[in-house]
Amino acid sequence: MAELKPINWAYPFPSKDTSNNPLQLLTHMAQAKGGFYPTGDNGLWHGGVHFDEGTAAAFDQSSVRCIADGEVIAYRIDKRYPVSEFTDEIPRVKRAPFSTGFVLVKHRLQPPPLRNADGSIAESPPPPSLTLYSLYMHLLDWAGYQAQPNLPHPAFWGTSRCTVNTQNQGLSVRASPNKNAAKLSELSRGAEIVVGETQGEFSKLVSLISGTAQPALASDDKGQLPGYVFTSLLKPQSEPAEYDRVVVLDNGLPIKAGDLIGHPGLYQNHDSAAQHMVHVELFSCDDVPGFIARSRAWASRLPDDQKTLLKVYKGASKLIAHREGINAGNPPKLSDKGTQVGVDLIIPQALLDGLPASHKIQVTIPAEGSTPASTSTWWRLDGLFADDNGNPIDGWLAEQELITTRHSPWEWEGFQCIEETGTPVEKLAYSFNAKGLLSAEEQQNYRVQISNADGGPLTTIARLYDIVDANKDGTLTSREIRAALAKPWHAHMLGQLVTKYESEWFWSRSKWDELDPLLAEEPGTPNLVWQEEKQRIEKLSWWGDLAGRHGISNDRKAWHLHSIATVGHFLYASRLIDVDRFIDEYTCQHEQFAANTPAFSPASKTNLRIIVELINKYYERAPEKSNLFELAYMFATARHEAYYFPSGEFFSSKPEVGSIAYFNKYDPVLAATQEHRDRAMENGNTQEGDGYKYRGRGLVHLTWKNNYRKAEDHFDIPFVTQPEQAAEPEHSVPIMIWGMKEGIFTGKKLSNYINPNGVDYLEARRIINGTDQRQRIAGYAQKFEAILRKTSSAKETFVP
Known part of the structure; x- marks a missing residue:
């Protein structure tokens, strides 16, 4: 990825709501059965979001798509899902499959360059850049692909085995990687072949698995067939290089936003049924706060037409309820009675542009004296705002100078970075205590950990608890997180939190063993479910295989961003068309x-x-x-x-x-009339055959x-x-x-x-x-x- 340029973005699953309102898409994540960002109801950090049976009504979850241009650097695919064996109270053994399959993609995020007045790129230091990684966890196993032979395969598995994918005719085998090279043979349509290295638009033919070559081709002393074939007319039949282990690619394979990553795999916890699920995570091992500061400074020099975000401030604007008769000829007025907006919210311009015509009104204010004429815009916005008491409000919003402000996505307006200061045992002990799950003896035994958590992590994430902790008991439940995510203004704020902590994908036995006494059902008696869960955590881990490679940190810590919120933040910033x-x-x-x-x-x-x-x-x-x-x-x-x-x-x-016969009328020699011959000469067709050649x-x-x-x-x-x-x-x-x-x-x-x-x-x-x-x-x-x-x-x- 030597060349740095704006990257494209895409959601990992298309929304079934064709409006694709990025704020409403965030609220759909409230329907997930678990796996919220940035923390779970166990008090531990959670860097990703889950797409599972709960979100299936809102998204097309048939296949997983890459969220941004980048390069695949690692993956793992289970030959068959591993299985955990949990024993319940009856006792009865419960075999729970869980996918360890994942794909890790590396991205480079960089603001657009500054330009001169003539549109050329200004000679200045390059824009700041940030290395990001997107993780797609719990993907389909190989047995699942074999059971569904028509299921498309990810291209990055390997593309050596291909099918000739021409329309009607066969595929020419050329003596060299050139369209004008001598034709050695023709492969039949649908023939299966193995190819080697690519040269330009061609791939080296290695062997013929099925189908025919006319005339037949003879293998060389290495068993390889001669010739080259046009790569774009081949359909890859890719398979993983290996199974059940982490495959780290020395050189990343390019992948584009929207390209196939894989398909949702099965995952079952000890206390739930198996379901198809994918964990999507976005993180960076770079200095994210430093990058954001540099990005904000850079954004201050970008032109105003790149300010594609509108910020509405709590206590500044008001919404005027829609009433019959409001239209372009009778627009709302700032003096109309309305309800004051009680939350901060940032709205992408693309959302405003996509509103129906009846929901957008432009008002021209005539010139008065030395004051020039101006135009103000009203938007009818429903389901996005709340009043001071948290009650949803709908109505017409006016863009007002100083009251609303315009921002570039590269300003990272409203984003807040939070660095973890506690340990898993401190957070879990505090969470158990807040839920009343600790006995008096356990409260005494864990008083230090509870005290550290109360004064450490809760202080640093006070803003998070202010957003989510509805009953102010100092702990979060899945119900509270889900309720907050269902509100666009809260989901938006949660999506702006950037959190740093040790990745859950790094296996550290001592860290998890420290929880054994806290999770024991009785003192001195191991919790068998937890022991099985630890084995599962170890099998899911992959960080150790990549530490020190491709920029993955050795200290196991990373800054985590809300993957779906980040896609929505940048989706319209770098692309003319979604x-x-x-x-x-x-x-x-x-x-x-x-x-x-x-x-x-x-x-x-x-x-x-x-x-x-x-x-x-x-x-x-x-x-x-x-x-x-x-x-x-x-x-x-x-x-x-x-x-x-x-x-x-x-x-x-x-x-x-057109056919040869059709374009002969534009040929200087073969045209049937002098008029057509003259027209051919006038347009540069001077040689016999030029009519068809320049068709x-x-x-x-x-x-x-x-x-x-x-x-x-x-x-x-x-x-x-x-x-x-x-x-x-x-x-x-x-x-x-x-x-x-x-x-x-x-x-x-x-x-x-x-x-x-x-x-x-x-x-x-x-x-x-x-x-x-x-x-x-x-x-x-x-x-x-x-x-x-x-x-x-x-x-x-x-x-x-």
Whole structure:
């Protein structure tokens, strides 16, 4: 990860609530059966959150997704779940399976660079950076994958075994890793092969497991087949390198936000039924308080358009209850009667942008004397705020100068760092005592530990107890934590706590043995359940395998962040479009785009994901801005032009159109009419075969040799000699954006039809080739505009 750049974010499980309100998503975690952040009802710290049967109604928990761009550095997969044997009072032996499978991903978090007025990156020290790790614990065992053969496998297990994944034809085997190299053979569609190292876009062919090669290929003296195959036309059939042990990768394997991590595994405690569950944790071994201080200083130099968070202060703003008649023509007034907001809350701008039109009102205040005209905004916000007594309140909120403030996510506004000062036995003794579970003798025996806990950890986490401890008894119960999480204002504050303590994934026998007397049912009699639980804790541990490697600390301590709150905090800060939400919205509306539309296939969904990711990537690097309407029309054009008819795939990953016969009319020699021959010459097609060679490729069907040359000059990629590259996604997306904005195809630009004077989706078709299908495409654009309003941070304003 030598190159530092903004990373993308994604939730580990898609929300079933299509609004994806990041504050409401936090409240869904209250439904978990256990495993809350930052502490459990046993008084011990808990750095992760659990997705289990309790949260299944709110999230699609069929597969676990990576929460941010990074690299996989370690994993473990159980061949079969290990089993703990607990004996109950009857006595009866209870066999409880528990998954030790996990994946650990390393990330690098860094604010965006400062830019000069022309959009170039300013020459200054690099932004501060922080190494983060995301942990996905309790994953499916290998037996579970074998029982479900169609279940997708994580790519990082290993990709040496693959299936030829072409549409209709076979796959060419080239003599060297080059598209123009001699063809040695052709592998049949569906053939299973083993490949070796990759070189550019190709992988070295090693062996043929099943299927055919025509003509047959002869193995060399090492038993390997000759030739190279195109990597993107291979489907990996990955399997873990090893089972039942921690696999530490010397060199991390790249993984993107939203990529497959695995699937929920089984976990059963001694006092509950088995359930599918995943523990998701986010932590850092760096100096997090120091990074936050540097990040805040850096954020003070970032432009105002990166202040994507609105802070509402307790006791400052008021909500004006909605009443019949409030609309754009009759907006609320600051003088209206309302209820004062009783809690601090930070609201992402994306949440405000995604509100329905009826919930957003802009009021223009005319100029008076020397005071210029201004615009104020009202939002109708329901279910987010409480009054001074903690009672929920709904209504209209106005953004007011000095009363509400704007912040960059990199300011870490409201975050508080807490460092652990106690030990497990002190916290557990204090918790037991507060719950009345200690006898008089035990209270005497543990008076020192109870006293230390009362004066130590409780003092340092006083803010946490103020938020959660409803009955003020000095201890937390799962009921209190769940009740607090159900309220957006409390869930938000808990999500801003950053806590440092020794990781639960480091095994220390002495630390856990110290709890033996406290957990003994009778003095001198071992607690058999606890003894079995300690064996389970040891099997779950992995920290010792990584200590001192990949930046994992040797002192076993780490700063823990709320994984879901952190995703919500940064999700809209670094991405123009929230990819997962966009895919979900389009999938839901797919059939509305056209009558008798085929089902939205997995291949089409994958193609669309690639396009959205590449659009995000383009605008991360581009100095110019985009807006909602331009993006909507780009997607509409891609939706129309990139439909691959033979397979029925929408947003084809490598769209091309037309046959040789069709493009012969644009050939300087083969065209049937002099008019077509003249047009071919005018557009640079001067050699026989140029008509088909420079045929329409990519999302907007780049056509004519002159246009291929323009693209080559702009992107410094040899499109003229290698025109097939124009169909590759990493090229066709930038060509679409550049070409439509700069008027490359017809001389007409997006800004001719989408500008401060209006948005004309109908006439915008002239950017590509005229007026054909313009009504259909304009309809697509309107639908994409609605989707982008919910899923994108793109502005509705225009930049000159």
